[in-house]
Amino acid sequence: MNITYRKAIASDVELLVNTRINLLEEDSGAMTDDVRQLLYQSNKDYMEDGIANGSFFAFLAFDGDVFVGSCSVCLYSVLPGRKLPNGKNAYIQNMFVTPLYRRNGIGKTLTSMCVNEAIKQQHNRITLHATQKGQLLFEHCGFKITDNEKLIMMVHEQ
Incomplete structure (x- = not known):
C-alpha cells in the first residue's frame, strides 16, 4: 500500500460528486434515479x-x-461573536474511505489535512456531523461532542 494525498482541483469534481452520492446511499439507502440526478x-x-x-x-x-x-x-462566515471573533466557520463533510482501505489511518490523515487547511485559512471553528461509525475517528482527530447548556440546536426544514 502506497497512499498519496493531494488537494482536489476542478477536474476532480466528477470523482467527488460520485463519492458523495455513494456515501449518501451507503448511509441512507438507495435513491431513485430522479433524486440521484438532482443531487448529482x-x-x-x-x-x-x-x-x-x-x-x-x-x-x-x-x-x-x-x-x-x-x-x-x-x-x-457568520456574524462574529466572543467565541469566534472573525466569524469564519468550516464544516467537514463526506469523509469517505473505500471499505478495503478502512482502518489504516487514511481517514485520520484526510481529516487532519482538512483541519489544518481550514485553520491555515483562519477558519478556527470546525464542525461536522458524525455517524456512529465515524465518531471514534473524529474523536481521535480532536473533535468533541458538544453539549452547550446555553444553546439548543434547532433546525427548520421544508
Missing part, C-alpha cells in the same frame, strides 16, 4: 463554484492510481 447536478454545481471561489476544498487519497478516499470542507 446540485453537488456538481456547488463543488465547481466552491473550488473556483474558495468556499469549498477537499483532499483525496490514492493507492497508486486507485482512488481510496476523500474528505471535503465547506467554508462559510
